Amino acid sequence: MSNLTEQQQIDSHRPRILRLYNLYRVILGFGLTLLTNAVLRDGLLELSNPAIYEKASWIYLFINVLIALLLHRGRRDLHVFLVTLVDIGLLGVIFFAAGGVGSGFGNLLIIPVAIGNILLHGRIGLLLPALASIGLIYLTFFLSLTHPYVGQSYLQVGVLGCIYFAVALFVQRFSRRLYLSESLAQQQAASLASLEQLNQLIIQRMRTGIIVVGPDNRIITGNEASAQMLARPIQPGPALDKLVPELDQRLQQWRRNPSTRSTSFHSHSGSAEILANFKPLGGSGDKTILIFLDDNTQVAQQAQQLKLASLGRLTASIAHEIRNPLGAISHAAQLLNESDQLCKQDVRLTEIIQQHSQRMNRVIETVLELSRRRPSEPQLVDLALWTSSFLTDFRAANPPTDIIECEIEKEGILTRIDPNQMTQVLNNLCQNALRYSGSAGSERTIYLKLYEDGISQLPTLEVIDYGPGVADEHVGHIFEPFYTTEASGTGLGLYISRELSESNQARLEYEAATPTGSCMRITFAHPKRLV
Structure with a gap:
């Protein structure tokens, strides 16, 4: 994934993370200020410098509330870095006033380091644990000048610094993988949405009508072709037997015996001849039915083309066999009719011969015209x-x-x-x-x-x-x-x-x-x- 895409992922989540971080800092500030009361911290915390602790706690609370009100929508890396740096600095002062590593306040710096590395990747993120580790080392040194027993805590401060770096590296790697996974999920969701939209468009543009019917025999959806075939809008909700009774009858027949071939029907007077096919949408337990509607006119048209082709071959083979003898019969009857030796009854018989010869000739010409008919040019x-x-x-x-x-x-x-x-x-x-x-x-x-x-x-x-x-x-x-x-x-x-x-x-x-x-x-x- 490109840095731009990763940065876009970070920017999209930054407001929510900052809101949670600000809420945490305000709550932590209230907790630290409560410990300025000697009665509340009696037996719980031994402060090396209560005056500095009290001032630092109130300043920490005030700054956190101010930042939560003014910078809760900050989106720049500089804002995040400065807020985290202020957090590390003030917590370091409180760490100094509380008595160093023995107070356990050094653990409070893990959260700013972790949040900073969620929002700030790379070297600028690793700068935070470095500054926190250096700060604790120097504060421990200054604290050891007035409290000699603190000098034995350098190993613990070093371990705490290593924990900061471990947290920073872990958070950076973990958050990066989360961003990659989320980006991949978003891309897949976008692809699925695009495919779904494409499928919907293809289904709507299909010439085959498609209707989905639920287990309660109510219409779930239908495409444009089905609405055109049935000459009525296909909306989700109505029962199939109310909307298209003829189609519902064939669906019930299919449910009773799926091997039965459905007969064609007309949805209304003058409508196209429609042939319905049914198929379960899911597995055997799913009673949702997919109905395919086909215009039987196309099938009839193909049958008609085959019929005309057969008729053309038939008429081509019999045309000469019939028309030539028929012409000879008609001509002979005409010549016979011109004879003066015929009686009235014979003349009438020759007229009948000519009349039916002409009728047979018209039939042959009509059939030939039908068999030779050119394809339609719509x-x-x-x-x-x-x-x-x-x-x-x-x-x-x-x-x-x-x-x-x-x-x-x-x-x-x-x-x-x-x-x-x-x-x-x-x-x-x-x-x-x-x-x-x-x-x-x-x-x-x-x-x-x-x-x-x-x-x-x-x-x-x-x-x-x-x-x-x-x-x-x-x-x-x-x-x-x-x-x-x-x-x-x-x-x-x-x-x-x-x-x-x-x-x-x-x-x-x-x-x-x-x-x-x-x-x-x-x-x-x-x-x-x-x-």
């Missing part, structure tokens, strides 16, 4: 401007009898999509809505509504028609490929629309409109979410 899009631009083009391409009403909640509703792919989806939904609203040429009206969902705060676009709606037995199948209720339909329109929506991390859902009609709802991803 960009930040203002949905209000995008919807207005789409309506302008759509109205221009349709007859005036097709009326499209539109309600846009506000400007600046943003999301990340591929505008070309989502234009194809919206065009398909609007064409379907017009088709089910009435026959071509009649007055047909559909309704578009763009808004931000009040719960999830996600952009939402609804396409509503006023037709008869979808029968209950067909609702669960309308997004399946090749499923249609029309004789001339291919059954791929809604399927492709949902596939394109999922590739842009949007959700396409059906809901019955009131009192009649159908509502196709597109829930877009958050604008900060990368597709």
Whole structure:
């Protein structure tokens, strides 16, 4: 450790050590002044010079009180050295007045020497025991001039001086190691705090939602991704069954049988499909549970890519095998229809052949288009401007009898999509809505509504028609490929629309409109979410 770091450690502890040292000196001063009373020291202490002892004790008490009041915040080494030096000098005078080494007052100098070496390292610290030892030797010499028996105490004074140096060296080494240990502990604490802050930042920025639930089924903490997935703030304290009942059900199932795979769920209508995984946070005795929330949309998107790749290989292999014979059949039926020798029944049969040949050709073209579809190229899009631009083009391409009403909640509703792919989806939904609203040429009206969902705060676009709606037995199948209720339909329109929506991390859902009609709802991803 550098000297600067060590000095900073000393400076940080100096005020507390000085306060304790000043308190000790004031208490010691009061004790010494009490011994100036002859009655109190009778039989306890034999003074060689009571007058000097009394004056030195009162001066010592006065100076200590003054220093405690004025220099209790002293931070400079010079202040500490001078205070310790004054302490050694006055205690030396009291040592002289008390009768020398036999009084035991020489031991009182150990504390100033020790405190000085705690706060003053190096040679300046060793100067204190040197001065204390020299002072006691000279005071013993002067005392021996008037008291001959004191001359036999030089050995004890020398031993006392050695004790001062031993204490100084021990205190310096011990305090230095304490400062090093404390500095290392502070560095480790700072590193742990930094790592904890880094971990918190990483957890908060993770796209996987994380919730920690305690043994009492109350939420301890949760990251930002979990709040976005569940479309509600995750605060410590609330019970999980009150905040997210669907997640609590799966947690209880996992607790009963940890080997059971959890099923996905929606936290609210129109939310993403969420898959929860559970893991105990501690050992077997700790019932704290760590919940991982994953957006199943990404898994569905990967499955969709595999599905499209398989479909592409399949259609590539059968395209030529089907389209060439189909073209020959259609051409032969057209030539047969031009013959004058056919009766009306045969003409009708040739028309049926051509009609179904064209339908099969449309199915093949649609499947080929789906299998060759390019990857999405998402960009930040203002949905209000995008919807207005789409309506302008759509109205221009349709007859005036097709009326499209539109309600846009506000400007600046943003999301990340591929505008070309989502234009194809919206065009398909609007064409379907017009088709089910009435026959071509009649007055047909559909309704578009763009808004931000009040719960999830996600952009939402609804396409509503006023037709008869979808029968209950067909609702669960309308997004399946090749499923249609029309004789001339291919059954791929809604399927492709949902596939394109999922590739842009949007959700396409059906809901019955009131009192009649159908509502196709597109829930877009958050604008900060990368597709």
